[in-house]
Amino acid sequence: MSLLEIxxxxxxxxGLHAVNSVSFAVNQGDxxxxxxxxGAGKTTLFNLICGALPADSGSVLFNGGQxxxxxxxxxxTTGISRTFQxxxxxxxxxxLENVMVGLHTKSxxxxxxxxxxxxxxRHEEKKVRRRALELLELLDISAxxxxxxxxxxxxxxxxxxxxxxxxxxxxxxxxxxxAAGLNIYETAEVARLITKIQQQxxxxxxxxxxxxxxxxxxxxIVVLSFGEHIxxxxxxxxxxxxEVIQIYLGE
Amino acid sequence: MDLKKITSIALLITLVVGxxxxxxxxxxxxxxxxxxxxxxxxxxxxxxxxxxxxxGQISLGHAGFFxxxxxxxxxxxxxxxLEALERGSGCVGLLNKMGLLVSSTSLFGEPxxxxxxxxxxxLAIALTVLVAFAIGIPVLKLKGxxxxxxxxxxxxxxxxxxLAVAFLGEADGISDVPGFTLLPGxxxxxxxxxxxxxxxxxxxxxxxxxxxxxxxIDSRVGRALRAIHGAEDAADAMGINTARYKLYTFVISxxxxxxxxxxxxHYTGGISPGDAxxxxxxxxxxxxxxxxxASLWGALSMGGLLNFLSLRGFFGSxxxxxxxxxxxxxxxxxxxxxxxxxxxxxxxxxxxxxx
Ligand SMILES: Nc1ncnc2c1ncn2[C@@H]1O[C@H](COP(=O)(O)OP(=O)(O)O)[C@@H](O)[C@H]1O
Ligand SMILES: [Mg+2]
Numbered sequence: 001m002s003l004l005e006i007x008x009x010x011x012x013x014x015g016l017h018a019v020n021s022v023s024f025a026v027n028q029g030d031x032x033x034x035x036x037x038x039g040a041g042k043t044t045l046f047n048l049i050c051g052a053l054p055a056d057s058g059s060v061l062f063n064g065g066q067x068x069x070x071x072x073x074x075x076x077t078t079g080i081s082r083t084f085q086x087x088x089x090x091x092x093x094x095x096l097e098n099v100m101v102g103l104h105t106k107s108x109x110x111x112x113x114x115x116x117x118x119x120x121x122r123h124e125e126k127k128v129r130r131r132a133l134e135l136l137e138l139l140d141i142s143a144x145x146x147x148x149x150x151x152x153x154x155x156x157x158x159x160x161x162x163x164x165x166x167x168x169x170x171x172x173x174x175x176x177x178x179a180a181g182l183n184i185y186e187t188a189e190v191a192r193l194i195t196k197i198q199q200q201x202x203x204x205x206x207x208x209x210x211x212x213x214x215x216x217x218x219x220x221i222v223v224l225s226f227g228e229h230i231x232x233x234x235x236x237x238x239x240x241x242x243e244v245i246q247i248y249l250g251e
Numbered sequence: 252m253d254l255k256k257i258t259s260i261a262l263l264i265t266l267v268v269g270x271x272x273x274x275x276x277x278x279x280x281x282x283x284x285x286x287x288x289x290x291x292x293x294x295x296x297x298x299x300x301x302x303x304x305x306x307g308q309i310s311l312g313h314a315g316f317f318x319x320x321x322x323x324x325x326x327x328x329x330x331x332x333l334e335a336l337e338r339g340s341g342c343v344g345l346l347n348k349m350g351l352l353v354s355s356t357s358l359f360g361e362p363x364x365x366x367x368x369x370x371x372x373x374l375a376i377a378l379t380v381l382v383a384f385a386i387g388i389p390v391l392k393l394k395g396x397x398x399x400x401x402x403x404x405x406x407x408x409x410x411x412x413x414l415a416v417a418f419l420g421e422a423d424g425i426s427d428v429p430g431f432t433l434l435p436g437x438x439x440x441x442x443x444x445x446x447x448x449x450x451x452x453x454x455x456x457x458x459x460x461x462x463x464x465x466x467x468i469d470s471r472v473g474r475a476l477r478a479i480h481g482a483e484d485a486a487d488a489m490g491i492n493t494a495r496y497k498l499y500t501f502v503i504s505x506x507x508x509x510x511x512x513x514x515x516x517h518y519t520g521g522i523s524p525g526d527a528x529x530x531x532x533x534x535x536x537x538x539x540x541x542x543x544x545a546s547l548w549g550a551l552s553m554g555g556l557l558n559f560l561s562l563r564g565f566f567g568s569x570x571x572x573x574x575x576x577x578x579x580x581x582x583x584x585x586x587x588x589x590x591x592x593x594x595x596x597x598x599x600x601x602x603x604x605x606x
Contacts, residue, residue: 052484076490088485090478101478105490107471111499114470115463121470130469168490 003172003203004029004049009058011044011227018044020227021058026172031194031204033214034240037222037247042207043085045224047174049205050082051075062172077105079172083161085207087176089149095160096145099132102167106131135163139193155186162193166202173197175206179213191217211248215239223247256465259548260458265453271447283450284441285562289555290453291515292535294460296554298507299535301464303546305473307480308498312402313508315409316379318527320509321516322413323375326519328365330418331357336364336606339388346370347394358427362472376506381542383505389500403529410527424523430518441519449518456514460507464547476500481547530571534561537578549566 002025018041026032034042034105042123047053047058051072060068067075081102088102109121121176136142139159144152149160158178165173178194179187189212196203214221214235221238223231232239238244274280295317302308332352335343343364346352351370355363366374390401411420420426430440433542437452438445467473479493487493516522525531538557542549557574560566566573 041270050488052487072484072487073490073492076488082488084485084488088482090485092481093474093477097474101474101486101489104471104475109471111467111472115467117466125471138391139379165491216393221550 001028002026004205005059005061006045006049007061009048011041011048011053014058015110017227018047019055022224022227022229023125024222024229025038026203026205026218027030028217029198029201029216029220031206033218033221034205034207035209035211035214035221039226040224041227042209042224043176044227046082046174046207049075049174050080066121070240075203076168077158079169079171080119080174081160081165081168081172082174083165083176083178085158085180087154087161087181089152089157089160090228091150093149094146095136095141095149095163096129096132096162098149098168099135099163100128102135102164103128103131105168132163132167135167136160138166138196139163154181155183155189158186158190159193162197162247166197166200168242170202172203175204176206177209179208179210187213233244256469258491263461265457266276267451267458275447282447283446285559287450287453287518288515288562289447289558290457291518292558293510293551293554294457294514295508295511296462296535296538296542296550296558297457298511300539300542300547301467301507302500302504302532302551303536304543304550304553305468305476305480306497308497308501309399309536310402310501310504311397311399311529311536312386312404312406312409312485313504313535314531315406315528316383316505317506317515318413318529319379319382320375320512321522322419322512323378323424324371324431324513324530325428325522326419327371327374328368328425328429328431330365331361332366333364334363336451357428365429368429368517372431375430375513376484379433379505379509380502383502384498387501387505391494391497391501400405401441403532406527406529406532410524411530413527414524419525422524424521424526425516426521428516428520430520432515439514439584441476441518441520454516455516456510460510461547461551468547470477472496475504477545514534523559530574533578534571534574537574537581540581549581570573 003196004026006025007023009019009022022045024112036042040057044053048055051070055068056070059066062078062080067078070078081178090101093101107124109124113121133142133145136145139162140220141159141163145155149157152160175194178190182190194204194206195217206214221235222229223238223244225247231238231243231244270286271283274282295313299310299313302310334342337348341354342507346366347364351367352364352366355365357363362493362502384407390398393401414422430438432438433452437448439449439452468476475486475491475496478489478491479496538554539550542553561570
């Protein structure tokens with residue numbers, strides 16, 4: 001069964017058709033990659049799915065329900081988490097605090113209980129802190145828990161961002177160019193993390209500019225070019241697809 | 252509360268008591284009046300600090316909320332309802348039966364029937380909450396300069412309203428506002444004999460408000476606010492309803508301003524259009540900025556110091572100019588506030604960095 005189903009999705013920026021009638025589905029438990037040259041519309045597609053941009057037309061079904069038109073924070077509560085192409089750590093907050101923000105949907109305490117520091121708030125804070133630490137441990141970065149996240153090395157920031165995105169217990173994780181700006185060692189590490197995430201039963205949809213990462217770890221690949229869906233299949237099918245080869249050679 | 256917070260608050264309380272005892276021993280208890288007024292201003296300032304430093308919004312209209320609180324309470328507790336009662340107004344009759352009105356005698360010996368200060372206070376807060384929601388919902392969609400302009404506009408509107416409405420005393424404002432008995436024996440008023448009590452009432456309310464805000468910024472909500480301030484789209488993606496968080500923060504800070512307005516009005520016995528003026532709002536913003544924006548302790552200490560100096564007439568006739576100049580200098584040289592200057596950071600030992 002497909003967890004995410006995108007049908008005939010469109011987005012224009014003025015005269016530019018950034019996402020042009022794109023349709024595809026993501027199967028439960030898979031790692032699916034969207035590839036394409038820079039400017040192909042990958043980030044735009046992500047922003048449409050996450051509600052960060054309004055779509056012009058089309059539909060996005062998650063678990064069979066329409067999520068197009070939801071605001072980003074509402075999408076987050078349905079079980080979709082995301083990371084950003086240009087890592088967005090919360091400045092001035094430690095790695096641990098960043099992950100604690102990721103646990104927002106998993107905790108309740110509001111303005112009143114926060115101001116009054118009610119016992120249940122204290123209890124919840126402890127739980128949130130413990131869980132955040134567990135997530136940092138899962139991604140092997142608990143040593144940096146108390147370091148300001150924005151001052152960490154790029155690869156470590158990526159790991160914190162993963163931990164933060166996993167905190168809400170998502171069923172679908174959207175990763176926008178997780179290897180962007182990383183060296184080959186860090187990229188291999190990210191590949192390992194993504195497989196580890198899949199093993200936790202989380203479906204992954206990732207966008208990547210760089211082919212090498214996705215060929216190894218993806219179950220299926222969608223190719224976009226100038227906003228259009230031009231091919232879809234297993235990594236080996238995509239590797240042998242003439243049109244895809246042309247796009248990448250022509251780049 | 253963690254140990255650090257408890258210790259700091261204990262030190263703050265010690266300071267409050269220490270100051271009072273010092274004035275008593277040195278026979279300078281006249282300072283207490285200005286200190287009491289300062290503390291009410293600080294209540295507004297820490298509320299504004301929450302909005303500016305933690306939610307990352309600016310409000311140049313906080314004197315407006317102060318005025319809504321102060322004027323509402325002043326108008327309700329000074330308007331004589333006796334005539335309305337005699338005319339047979341059902342509403343006034345009902346309030347009277349419920350014991351929500353108080354009888355007294357005016358300075359000129361006339362019998363008076365006015366709204367009970369507690370009811371006036373609650374109505375003033377309710378009105379503030381309504382206005383803050385009504386203003387906040389459309390205005391908080393704006394950012395930066397636009398938000399500054401919009402809140403400035405709100406402040407100007409409130410200023411023109413209090414200046415124009417006869418019921419609010421026009422240019423004279425409202426005077427002869429009665430005291431506000433919070434609890435038996437605890438009355439907010441300007442009686443000399445009640446000076447020490449009032450000093451402690453103001454200190455207690457300020458410290459309670461301060462602790463509430465300290466708790467808030469240490470909580471899940473505070474973390475969410477800092478996240479919104481730092482990277483709004485990422486906060487949104489974490490499931491934080493950013494619009495609602497900003498709005499609630501704005502409303503809470505408006506209530507802090509209104510409570511400051513209500514209590515200061517009962518304390519000084521009056522309120523005038525100057526209290527609603529734009530220069531007052533600029534002053535509050537300048538104090539939060541100099542305190543370090545995202546620092547409740549900075550806002551409290553700078554609010555305490557500068558308001559007190561201003562009330563003592565330290566800045567002479569350049570009072571408003573002084574605060575305007577502070578704002579310009581801060582924005583130019585230390586947008587993080589002087590308590591955050593690099594020198595100061597070195598002095599404190601700096602942040603933990605990774606190699
Ligand atoms: N907010 C925007 N306004 C106008 N044009 C945009 C906007 N966002 C993206 N674009 C354009 O849409 C196209 C697709 O961009 P993007 O989705 O970022 O591509 P990719 O992530 O595949 O590199 C590009 O030509 C880009 O310039
Ligand atoms: Mg992109």
